[in-house]
Amino acid sequence: MYDYRYEPHHVIFMIDNKSFFASCEALALGLNPMRAVLAVVSHRPNLNYGSGLIMAASPLAKKKYGLTNVMRVRDLPSKKVAPDLILVEPHMNLYIKRSMQILDIFRKYAADEDIHVYSIDESMVDMTKSWQLFGDDPYLVARKIQVEIKNSLGLYTTCGIGENPLLAKLAMDISAKHRYSMIDYWHYIDVPDTIWKIYNLEDVWGIGKKTAQHLQRMGIKNMYDLAHTNPTILTNEFGIIGAQLFATSWGVDRSIISEKSPPESPSYGNSQILNYDYTIQREIEIVLREIVEQVAARLRAYNFQAKCLSLYVGFSRSYHGKSKGFNVQQKITPTNDDQFLNCALINLFRKNWHGEPVRLLSVSCSHLTSANYEQMTFLLTPSQQIKKSMINKTIDSIHQKYGFTSLVKASSLLHGATAIKRSNLVGGHNGGDLYE
DNA sequence: TCTGGGGTCCTAGGACCC
């Protein structure tokens, strides 16, 4: 048995919102999230109804009609089969608002540095130092938080508790989600009865399809097998990931939430799947420009410049050439300027594209530096450069105040452009209003 | 699945330098 004495013995809560998007929608309609039969459907502008995507489904919609996320509208049961199924459009801005309201509730229970927001509907809270202030047992404190969120916002939450973030996350994913109490608490001592009982490797955080297949080829079929494999073999096979897999199988995770480090390689990017196959260079380049301007505006909003620009171009599935697309990147002089970024991007595109039909475009900026200073260039005088930067900022503030469509490039009116149609999207889905 | 969108981290190989 592993000696856990020197591992962190914290009290970590991993709190996740049950069917978050669907629940927000149910509540907006005055329904109980657990009793509503509802799905959130994201449609892309100008595309036929059937291709709509199920972004989220309420627990009952999943249970009653077998709905799953990322299902298509065309695969939904008919009105006859499912007369009570409610379909609604997403309202991303509402979800963001609710997410922030929940965060405010966590702040009553722990210090800011002990809270880590993992995604829009999942957070980790290190309650080690504060849980005793709120109850006699971590279970009861978790219940208290659940009740507070339910009473103030109507939302149901699931809570995994563990001695480290990994145990908390696994307790949530594997167990708490399926329990009536929606809480479970995993300790190191429970590892043989919890982690080792996980039969399906893919259920485990950090193990996806490819890694599961790879492990299976090595004769490792479940978490018990993984925990009883020689770690040297795993390291030889997977490198660092192998050591991590082994640690996971024993419930070991030494990360401390208050010591969390900023990401090593932060980036900002936007992508879109086009509504049809693009083959005309000019049309592709219009969309590329719209995307890179969106990315550049985000860089400016967070006061960053980028040193690296990446482009991914995905080809149509109807194209059966050697490759499915190309991914290229280039180091650039730090900038957040629309024109510079667009020039570099178009160069990258023209160098690598040879007329294949295009369906997906993705632009991303990384190796970020602060925008508090500016690299002089040989191409422009300093005063020209300052002027450019002021124009960018002015356009940004007009967009912020009056909306994106209040000021657009004429090219966005040409055939193939997408920015205007997508201007109300948040993260690729309808932003919507807040109802309130 | 005839196509959602936004992220992070790891690895391998080549270029280049001393």
Next chain:
DNA sequence: TCTGGGGTCCTAGGACCC
């Protein structure tokens, strides 16, 4: 000569997460 050896940076690609 059976072609040094170590380090860093860069790019492409893969895997995972929500």
